[in-house]
Amino acid sequence: MCLALPARVVTMDGNGMATVSLGGITKEISMILVENVEAGDFVLVHAGYALARISQEEARRTLSLMAEAGLSESGAL
Amino acid sequence: MRYVDEFRQAHLARGLAGAIAREADPERQYRLMEFCGGHTHAIFRHGIQDLMPENVHFLHGPGCPVCVLPMGRVDHAIQLVERHDVILCTYGDMLRVPGRGRGTLLKIKAEGGDVRMVYSTLDALRIARDNPRREVVFFAIGFETTAPATAVALSQARAEGLENFSVFCNHVLTPAAMRGLLASSSGPVSIDGFLGPAHVSAIIGSRPYEFVAREFRRPVVIAGFEPLDIMQSVFMLVRQLNAGRHEVENEYTRVVTREGNAKAQALVSEVFGVRHAFEWRGLGQVPRSALRIKEGYGAHDAERRFTVFSRGNPPDARGCECPSILRGVKKPTDCKLFGRGCSPDHPIGACMVSSEGACAAYWRYRRFRRPSVVAESPAVL
Numbered sequence: 001m002c003l004a005l006p007a008r009v010v011t012m013d014g015n016g017m018a019t020v021s022l023g024g025i026t027k028e029i030s031m032i033l034v035e036n037v038e039a040g041d042f043v044l045v046h047a048g049y050a051l052a053r054i055s056q057e058e059a060r061r062t063l064s065l066m067a068e069a070g071l072s073e074s075g076a077l
Numbered sequence: 078m079r080y081v082d083e084f085r086q087a088h089l090a091r092g093l094a095g096a097i098a099r100e101a102d103p104e105r106q107y108r109l110m111e112f113c114g115g116h117t118h119a120i121f122r123h124g125i126q127d128l129m130p131e132n133v134h135f136l137h138g139p140g141c142p143v144c145v146l147p148m149g150r151v152d153h154a155i156q157l158v159e160r161h162d163v164i165l166c167t168y169g170d171m172l173r174v175p176g177r178g179r180g181t182l183l184k185i186k187a188e189g190g191d192v193r194m195v196y197s198t199l200d201a202l203r204i205a206r207d208n209p210r211r212e213v214v215f216f217a218i219g220f221e222t223t224a225p226a227t228a229v230a231l232s233q234a235r236a237e238g239l240e241n242f243s244v245f246c247n248h249v250l251t252p253a254a255m256r257g258l259l260a261s262s263s264g265p266v267s268i269d270g271f272l273g274p275a276h277v278s279a280i281i282g283s284r285p286y287e288f289v290a291r292e293f294r295r296p297v298v299i300a301g302f303e304p305l306d307i308m309q310s311v312f313m314l315v316r317q318l319n320a321g322r323h324e325v326e327n328e329y330t331r332v333v334t335r336e337g338n339a340k341a342q343a344l345v346s347e348v349f350g351v352r353h354a355f356e357w358r359g360l361g362q363v364p365r366s367a368l369r370i371k372e373g374y375g376a377h378d379a380e381r382r383f384t385v386f387s388r389g390n391p392p393d394a395r396g397c398e399c400p401s402i403l404r405g406v407k408k409p410t411d412c413k414l415f416g417r418g419c420s421p422d423h424p425i426g427a428c429m430v431s432s433e434g435a436c437a438a439y440w441r442y443r444r445f446r447r448p449s450v451v452a453e454s455p456a457v458l
Contacts, residue, residue, distance in 0.1 A: 001142050001170055001433060002115050002222040002276040003302075006080035023079075030199060033225050033341045042080060044279060044332055047168070048197025049226050052279040052338060054080055058331040063083060066309050070092015072099075 004046035006054055009039050020045060080331070084303030085123075093308040094128040100315045107133045109314055110405055111272040112255065114141030114433025115302045121442035123304035133311065136268060136405035137438075139254055140277075142218045142247075143170045143431035144403060145357045149390040150247055151176035154216045156385045157245065158182070158190040163383075164208060166201040167216035169194045174430050177391045182216075198230035205234070205242035214379045215244045222276040224248040224368060225341040228348040231374050245379040246370050249355060251277045252285040253366035258404060259293045261360065268405065270314040272307065273299040275329050280345075282337025286325050294323045301329040348374055356390065358427065359403030399426035402435050409439040416440065 007020035007027070016032045020043065027045075034050045037043055043050035101107060111117055117137045120126060126135060139145050151174050158165050165182065172183040172194060186192040191211075195201050198215060205213035217227045227244060234242040251274055259268070273286055278299045286297045296317040300310035310328040317324060327333055348371060355367030370378040393399055397419070398412035409415050409428065419425040421437055428434035432441075 001168070001219050001431070002113060002140075002274070004222065004276045004279070030197075030229070032229055033338065033344070035340055042078075044276065046222055046276060047226050048199050049229070051222065051225070051276065051341070052332045055331045056078055059078060059080060059083070062306075062309070062328065062330060063089070066089045066093060066305055069096040069309065069312055070089060072096060 002046070004044045004051055006042050007045045009037060009041050009043060011039055012037075018050070020050075081303065084301065084305045086305065089305050090128065090308060093305065093312060097128075097133065097308065097312050097315060098130045100312060100319065101130045101133055102319060103130075103132065105132065106269075107315055107318060108136055108267055108269045109134065109272060109311060110136040110138045110258075110268045110270075111300075111307075112138040112140040112251065113272075113274045113277070113302075114144070114431065114435075115275065116140075116272055116300065116307060117435055117438050118433050119302050119304060119307055121438040124442075125304055125307055128308070129311070133315070137402070137435035138271075138405055139258070139357065139359055139403040140220070140251065140274060141428070141431050141433040141435075142220055142223075142249060143174055144399065144427040144434045145249065145254075145359060146174070146218060146247055146427070147356045147358050147390045148176050148393075149356075149387065151182075152180075152388070152391075153385045154182060154245060155180055155185055157214055157379065157383055158185050158192060160385070161212065161383050162191075163212040163214045164191045164193060164204060165214050165216055166193045166195045166204055168196075168218065170431055171216060171218060173424065174427055175424065177388070198226045202230055202233055202239065202242065205239050209241060211241060213242050214383075215242070216247070217244050218247045220249060220251050220274070220277045221280045221345075224345050224349065225280060225338075228344045231348045231370065231377050232344065234377050235374060240376070243377045243379040243382050244370060246349070246368060248349070248368040249357070250351070250366050250368070251281070252288070253363055254357065254360065255286070255289055257357070257360045257363040257366065259289065259295070261404065268295060269318055270296040270298070270323075272310050272314070273297045273325070275300060275302045275306070275332070278329065278333045278337065280338050280341050283325050283327050283333055283335050284337070290323045290325050296323045297325045299325070299327045299329050299333050301332070357403075358393075359400040394425045397426040399428045399436075402428050409436040412436070
């Protein structure tokens with residue numbers, strides 16, 4: 001139910017709508033719930049609405065924390 | 078970066094499995110509740126339980142809105158179609174949920190009722206515009222993730238003067254349910270920590286869970302829905318528990334902030350107030366745990382607009398353990414009906430209907446598997 005998918009904003013279409021690409025499928029969604037989103041950004045899409053902008057910087061930071069956790073103490077893995 | 082594959086990389090999963098195995102103290106048990114059905118589904122789909130040491134347990138929480146909706150509310154929706162001849166729009170998840178006498182919206186539709194599955198509230202508004210002579214009701218369910226879309230529809234309907242559109246509101250609130258679980262006196266729910274909701278938190282932020290840490294002294298880690306997110310969050314919870322800490326931490330920082338989505342919150346509070354109490358399957362009446370439509374939008378509130386007969390909530394089917402499963406007290410396989418009369422094709426309880434329900438996840442991913450055998454040493458992974 002709370003499923004939401006990351007999608008890339010292709011164009012901002014005005015009127016609070018945008019065209020997004022979900023793994024190659026394009027879809028028109030509402031941007032009324034988010035602010036400061038531009039074409040090229042990734043947003044989280046849920047039931048036809050963008051809920052949040054996804055931060056690339058934070059995503060990279062999380063991935064490096066995961067890699068770091070896996071390396072801690074034993075480097076064997 | 079596509080934000081999916083990156084968070085499913087096998088080498089990072091192996092590293093995290095090793096880290097959790099090293100961190101987990103063999104002298105203690107870690108009972109971690111994933112609140113959300115989305116997490117339950119991901120844990121089974123990606124076999125995460127099998128990557129955990131045997132003293133790390135997942136308890137499946139009540140975070141599946143379809144599963145916790147009491148049968149009486151489904152009956153009301155059915156009555157709206159049968160007695161008031163409305164066009165009832167709803168998300169696909171609700172169509173197969175049994176009400177009294179195992180009637181479902183899908184069955185009503187097969188018998189000629191005008192029930193329509195929609196992807197978005199935008200579709201429901203369009204149906205109302207296209208059918209000005211018909212009453213169109215949107216059967217709204219879902220947690221805080223889904224409520225803003227309903228709020229937009231209500232505010233749009235009022236602005237447009239779309240008089241034939243109304244909402245049957247069943248939106249429920251996550252932090253109130255967590256409080257309900259922790260404060261529950263009915264049943265021994267022993268929870269050491271929570272994997273906190275991902276997309277609910279995108280809207281409400283991580284702040285509303287701080288009471289769990291403060292009052293109930295349990296750690297919460299807001300966790301994304303991808304497998305690596307869940308594993309990293311387990312690692313963070315184990316660390317907190319080992320250190321005797323109980324804080325709200327956020328693993329899902331690419332989406333969630335402490336404050337959440339202010340614009341969505343403002344829309345929700347413009348349109349909705351909080352109900353005094355709401356019944357949850359499994360938890361009973363939970364104070365301040367659901368949304369109601371405010372007076373100013375009363376013309377679009379299906380509960381004010383249509384009279385339905387309330388016959389209370391019919392008892393769950395005999396033998397159905399949904400209520401205990403939703404509290405994390407029992408496992409789906411503890412239910413006598415599991416696989417014997419209750420399956421996704423013929424669901425008896427709501428936990429089997431929704432693909433996010435714990436029973437459906439057990440059925441789909443472990444039906445033919447023996448109890449998990451955890452690798453003795455992470456090195457063999």
